Amino acid sequence: MTDLHDPAQFRTALRTWLDQTDLTPPEDHTLAGHMRQFARVQRALYDAGWSRYGWPEHAGGLGGPAMLRAIVGEEIVGRRLAEPGPYSMLEVLAPTMIDYAAPTLAAEMVPKLLSGEEQWCQGFSEPGSGSDLASLTTRAVPDAGGERYVISGQKVWTSFAQYSHRCILLTRTGDADTPNHQAITAFFVDMDTPGITVRPLRTMHDVDEFCEVYFDDVVVDRSRMLGKLGDGWQLAMDLLPYERSTCFWQRIAYLYSRFDALVDEVKSQGQSADSELGEVYLALHTLRCRSRATQHRLADGHKLGPDTSIDKVLLAGAEQGLYDTARHLLPGVIELDGTDWRTEFLYSRAATIYGGTAEVQRNIIARRLLDLGKE
Incomplete structure (x- = not known):
């Protein structure tokens, strides 16, 4: 059985x-x-x-x-x-x-x-608060009875917001004296609530996956608070292990499928590019091995922390390396043809930005894993 x-x-x-x-x-x-x-x-x-x-x-x-x-x-x-x-x-x-x-x-x-x-979306980043998420300014203020909150502010890079029914939203609820990390609260917001405006952003890869979302006096019931008042920062930190474990595993599977497609196209053109393809495969395999270890640590109940910054750096490098190689081995495809290769190459340029910039991730590795200090 x-x-x-x-x-x-x-x-x-x-x-x-x-x-x-x-x-x-x-x-x-x-x-x-x-x-x-x-x-x-x-x-x-x-x-x-x-x-x-x-x-x-x-x-x-x-x-x-x-x-x-x-x-x-x-x-x-x-x-x-x-x-x-x-x-x-x-x-x-x-x-x-x-x-x-x-x-x-x-x-x-x-x-x-x-x-x-x-479909749900994630309302975290703001125009002035991306990698520095603790500085977000979207505000949630309780009404007179304390049973509802009125939310005002703006989010950006909100993936698939135009198709979403709900949003997990980070807001600022503390006063001026509350430390940043203790002043953030999360809510589960219905996207059809009055006062919400979604504006898709068409990026250079010609897809409007990301959106700006405006909240103008949006009323949310206190029962939609996720966790307790001030739990928003911890929620964001607890979300990262899932973003950098199972999500990465899926992304890696996708990149392997695109690598196989690249190999097939190169072979069909009669090219010999074993060295360049080998470098891409090695980067993908290294990433997969690292991600597998992360998956098993999470499955065994271990708390994931700054070590997942290594996974993020490896993913960005492998993804951009794959599409850089496609551009070199398939002349003109990226620049001239309206194929998936062009769209995906352009999207891969953001791999060192989304989910935490490469610079921030390397700083985390240096300071929190290698104890190299700030210099």
């Missing part, structure tokens, strides 16, 4: 199901098309039970180790049945809800995210 809580048996059974289930993406390469395909895949996975494994039963899951979630993501993204971007939001935000929301709210909402019924 198959034990679906065993990772090896789970992967085998999932692969068999995927081989027998047609989840082929339609020929719609727009962002809207990717979002529809992601919802379709999630619905199928949820109905068959696969996307419920690795999640706690009290939040609508079927239990088992968190590693099972990584396997599902790796198989889905590696087969290019769904894009890694939307999938990453699932893995970052659902654990945050489970850990910080009231149990009844988590039990109601998490299945909606897992099943593809809803």
Whole structure:
């Protein structure tokens, strides 16, 4: 009898199901098309039970180790049945809800995210508060009765906000004397609440994945506070291990699929580029080995901290190296052709920025892991 809580048996059974289930993406390469395909895949996975494994039963899951979630993501993204971007939001935000929301709210909402019924977004960064998140200025002020909060401010780089039903939002709730890290509170906000305006931003890779979101006197019930007053900074810190473990694992699977495509295209042109392709493979393999160790540390219950900055630096380097090599080995494809290579090359330029800039990550490694001080 198959034990679906065993990772090896789970992967085998999932692969068999995927081989027998047609989840082929339609020929719609727009962002809207990717979002529809992601919802379709999630619905199928949820109905068959696969996307419920690795999640706690009290939040609508079927239990088992968190590693099972990584396997599902790796198989889905590696087969290019769904894009890694939307999938990453699932893995970052659902654990945050489970850990910080009231149990009844988590039990109601998490299945909606897992099943593809809803999409959520993450309202953290602001125009003046990206890597320095503690300086955010979006403000939540309690009303006279203290049962509702009125939120005003602006967020930016909010991925998929125009498609999202809810937002996990960081706000400032302390007064002028409250230390920055103790003055931040998180809320779970419905995106159709009056006063919210979403403005998509079209980036240089010609996709409006990121958005500005404006909050003008948006009223949120106190019951939608995640954790307690002032818990927002800790919530953000607890979110990082998920962003840099399972999400990275999915991203790596995607990059391997693109590496295989690059190898095939180079071979079809009769080129010999073993050295350059070998360097890319080595960078990807190093990243995968590091990420695997991180996955196992998280699965074993270890607290992840500044050491995940290493994962972030390796990911950015491997991703940009892959697309730099594609540009060199496929002359003109990046500059002249409207293919995935062009779009992805342009997107890869942000790999050293999103999720924490490379400079900040190297500073963390130097100061907190190597104890090199500030000089």
